[in-house]
Amino acid sequence: MVTGAGARLRAVYVACAMAAVPTTTPTTAPLRSGRRRIGDRVGDGALRTITALAALAVVVLLGAIVYKILHLAHSAWSTYGLHFVTAKTWDPVHKAFGALPFIYGTAISSLIALLISAPLAIGIALYLTELAPKGVRGVVGSLIEMLAAIPSVVLGLWGILVLGPFLANHLEPWLHRKLGFIGIFGAPEATGTGLFTAGLILTIMVVPIVASICRELFMQVPADLEEGALALGTTRWEMIRGVTLPATRSGIAAALILGLGRALGEAIAVTQVIGGGTRITNNVFGPGDTLASKIAASYQGAASSLEQSSLLYLGALLLIIGLVVNLVAQVIVRRFDPLREAR
Amino acid sequence: MAVAAERISLRATGRSRRRLRLNRVMEGVAVLAASVALAALGIVVVSVVVRAWPALHVSLFTQTPNLFGGPGGGISSAIVGSALIVAMATGMALPVGVLAAIFMTEFARPRVAAAIQLFLDVLNGVPTIVTGIFVYGLLVIGHLQSAYAGAFALAVVMLPLVARATQEVLLLVPNTLREASLALGVSRWRTVVGVIIPTTLGGILTGTVIAMARAAGETAPLLFTCSIFAPAVSTDVTHALPNIPVLIFTYSEQPDPALHQQAWAAALVLMAFILITSLTARGLLARSRRKLTHG
Numbered sequence: 001m002v003t004g005a006g007a008r009l010r011a012v013y014v015a016c017a018m019a020a021v022p023t024t025t026p027t028t029a030p031l032r033s034g035r036r037r038i039g040d041r042v043g044d045g046a047l048r049t050i051t052a053l054a055a056l057a058v059v060v061l062l063g064a065i066v067y068k069i070l071h072l073a074h075s076a077w078s079t080y081g082l083h084f085v086t087a088k089t090w091d092p093v094h095k096a097f098g099a100l101p102f103i104y105g106t107a108i109s110s111l112i113a114l115l116i117s118a119p120l121a122i123g124i125a126l127y128l129t130e131l132a133p134k135g136v137r138g139v140v141g142s143l144i145e146m147l148a149a150i151p152s153v154v155l156g157l158w159g160i161l162v163l164g165p166f167l168a169n170h171l172e173p174w175l176h177r178k179l180g181f182i183g184i185f186g187a188p189e190a191t192g193t194g195l196f197t198a199g200l201i202l203t204i205m206v207v208p209i210v211a212s213i214c215r216e217l218f219m220q221v222p223a224d225l226e227e228g229a230l231a232l233g234t235t236r237w238e239m240i241r242g243v244t245l246p247a248t249r250s251g252i253a254a255a256l257i258l259g260l261g262r263a264l265g266e267a268i269a270v271t272q273v274i275g276g277g278t279r280i281t282n283n284v285f286g287p288g289d290t291l292a293s294k295i296a297a298s299y300q301g302a303a304s305s306l307e308q309s310s311l312l313y314l315g316a317l318l319l320i321i322g323l324v325v326n327l328v329a330q331v332i333v334r335r336f337d338p339l340r341e342a343r
Numbered sequence: 344m345a346v347a348a349e350r351i352s353l354r355a356t357g358r359s360r361r362r363l364r365l366n367r368v369m370e371g372v373a374v375l376a377a378s379v380a381l382a383a384l385g386i387v388v389v390s391v392v393v394r395a396w397p398a399l400h401v402s403l404f405t406q407t408p409n410l411f412g413g414p415g416g417g418i419s420s421a422i423v424g425s426a427l428i429v430a431m432a433t434g435m436a437l438p439v440g441v442l443a444a445i446f447m448t449e450f451a452r453p454r455v456a457a458a459i460q461l462f463l464d465v466l467n468g469v470p471t472i473v474t475g476i477f478v479y480g481l482l483v484i485g486h487l488q489s490a491y492a493g494a495f496a497l498a499v500v501m502l503p504l505v506a507r508a509t510q511e512v513l514l515l516v517p518n519t520l521r522e523a524s525l526a527l528g529v530s531r532w533r534t535v536v537g538v539i540i541p542t543t544l545g546g547i548l549t550g551t552v553i554a555m556a557r558a559a560g561e562t563a564p565l566l567f568t569c570s571i572f573a574p575a576v577s578t579d580v581t582h583a584l585p586n587i588p589v590l591i592f593t594y595s596e597q598p599d600p601a602l603h604q605q606a607w608a609a610a611l612v613l614m615a616f617i618l619i620t621s622l623t624a625r626g627l628l629a630r631s632r633r634k635l636t637h638g
Contacts, residue, residue: 040530040531040532040533041530043530043531043532043533044530044531044532046532047445047450047531047532047535047536048446048450048531048532050442051442051443051445051446051449051450052446052450052451053442054438054439054440054441054442054443054445054446055442055443055446055447055451055459057439057443058439058443058459058462058463058466058502058503058506059459059462061466061499061502062462062465062466062469064477064481065466065469065473065474065477065499068477068480068481069473069476069477069480071480072476072480119372119376120376120379120380121376122376123372123373123375123376123377124373124376124377124380126373127373127374127376127377128377130373131370131373131374132377140377140381142625143381143384144377144380144381144384146384146618146621147380147383147384149556149557149560149617149618149621150384150387150560150614150617151559151560151561151562151588151610151613151614151617152560152561152562152563153560153562153588153591153592153595153610154387154391154560154591154610154613154614155387156592156595157591157595157606157607157610158387158390158391160595161394161595161603162386162390204383204387207380208380211380235362235363235365235366236366236369236370237365237366237369237370238362238366240369258468261468264470265468265469265470265471265472265473266470267470267471267472267563267566268472268562268563268566268588268592272592272595272596292470292472292563295472295476296472296563296566299566299567299570312476312480315472315473315476318470318472318473319469319470319473322468322469322470322473323465323468323469325468326464326465326467326468326469327465329468330461330464330465334457334461
């Protein structure tokens with residue numbers, strides 16, 4: 001039964017929809033439209049060319065970035081060659097430069113971020129897809145996406161002025177006392193800046209990214225498979241462990257690699273909280289620097305042209321690592337379709 | 344009698360009880376994970392608001408920074424600079440991004456489209472500090488830092504976001520709409536300009552606004568291209584303009600608490616801008632998506 005008012009409303013809606021989709025009225029006398037046909041052909045060709053150029057610009061841009069960065073790093077490359085990657089000192093006074101402390105710092109801070117954010121993000125995604133009531137789901141989902149929208153510089157500001165002092169006064173001394181014997185929880189810095197703080201800030205940046213990808217993956221798992229498991233009498237956790245996670249395994253891996261790419265490349269927030277150091281230390285509370293943060297920290301200018309060129313070499317290393325990580329993640333995403341894998 | 348009733352109790356025992364308990368624990372872990380993330384968001388937002396509150400005066404938006412630090416002063420020049428730089432970046436990224444997306448969905452063969460999509464995704468993954476160095480090498484070496492160099496760097500960050508968002512809405516356009524237009528004898532380009540773009544305008548704008556919100560908070564691309572301290576309000580885009588992200592970054596590295604307070608205030612302004620724009624964009628997107636799928 002459609003009431004009169006409802007029908008009228010629908011008619012209005014249809015009219016609106018039609019108005020919203022402007023139709024190009026074909027001109028009359030279609031048979032004598034040779035001129036228009038030429039115009040169409042020119043227009044088609046022009047639009048195709050312009051859009052193709054724009055698409056080409058994307059490709060050229062990526063190529064130009066790679067070329068330019070490698071070109072900028074060339075001078076340090078010709079001085080040090082590949083030895084730069086394994087050299088342990090960064091000493092502007094004696095003009096000895098090596099990338100290893102920063103590669104180490106990048107690896108440790110990203111590893112901390114990944115270790116914490118992997119269970120967290122997967123837990124969040126499972127909560128959002130399997131547990132949360134419908135009304136809560138949307139709200140919590142958008143709040144977590146909001147976390148991704150916080151600019152890194154603001155997170156860094158928070159990290160240096162709020163999180164750092166808190167860690168230095170509470171968490172780090174406690175971990176040092178209780179777990180100091182392992183060796184990685186050394187004496188904390190008074191300011192709370194260091195690799196661990198950087199790892200935590202990176203965690204905040206990585207979690208929403210990984211969680212939102214995992215959420216989409218979990219939603220794509222066919223409902224009949226999950227329901228089949230439940231119908232066999234599994235608990236919800238057994239269903240997740242037996243069906244959902246195996247079906248999305250490679251997707252989760254890709255999501256984590258994308259998160260890793262984000263953590264590797266973050267410069268600003270890390271510079272603010274990592275303390276800045278060029279020594280390789282096994283104390284996670286100690287200061288350090290990542291490839292990206294070293295570059296950002298030195299933005300006000302290097303003392304010598306060799307130092308500047310070495311910084312650009314760091315940039316080239318960062319670009320190469322970033323490209324490889326992203327490419328791997330994209331290939332996994334494209335290669336493995338959760339639907340196909342589940343069947 | 345009571346004994347018999349107890350014997351057929353439905354309470355799970357033994358193995359099944361253990362399974363249920365594990366299930367309960369794991370569900371608890373998932374809820375905990377979500378709460379931790381929400382708590383992190385809450386703590387960050389609350390600390391920014393609380394610390395920025397004392398600095399929130401009209402003067403924040405009308406005055407320029409004090410030359411020698413100390414309390415007072417405002418961030419008006421940084422707001423103007425940021426607005427200009429982001430506007431210019433949008434002007435560069437929007438046309439290229441939309442056109443590239445149109446090529447991918449309307450003209451390119453599937454394999455070509457997939458290749459370009461891969462390039463966009465990889466471009467999106469380039470560390471933003473590397474983008475900064477790239478533009479530094481391209482436009483700043485041999486010249487000076489300038490607002491347009493900064494805008495170009497931000498445009499490189501925005502381009503893949505705009506292009507991918509546009510591509511996704513273009514893919515939502517029902518094929519029947521395209522076919523109807525073509526069947527009426529309308530040429531391809533007029534179909535694109537007259538039918539496809541107007542129907543997806545909402546989605547394209549949404550993607551652009553989200554990319555703008557992201558670009559407004561980016562610091563790394565601006566460090567090497569547009570970060571020289573310049574306190575005065577200026578609209579001269581051939582010189583470095585002060586901007587909010589770099590201001591927050593430099594102030595956060597200073598020991599002066601008055602500058603920290605300015606940084607918190609600037610952070611609040613930035614976050615409010617990002618929150619408002621992305622919320623409106625999300626609302627718009629939901630509406631235009633409904634229109635596309637059910638309209």
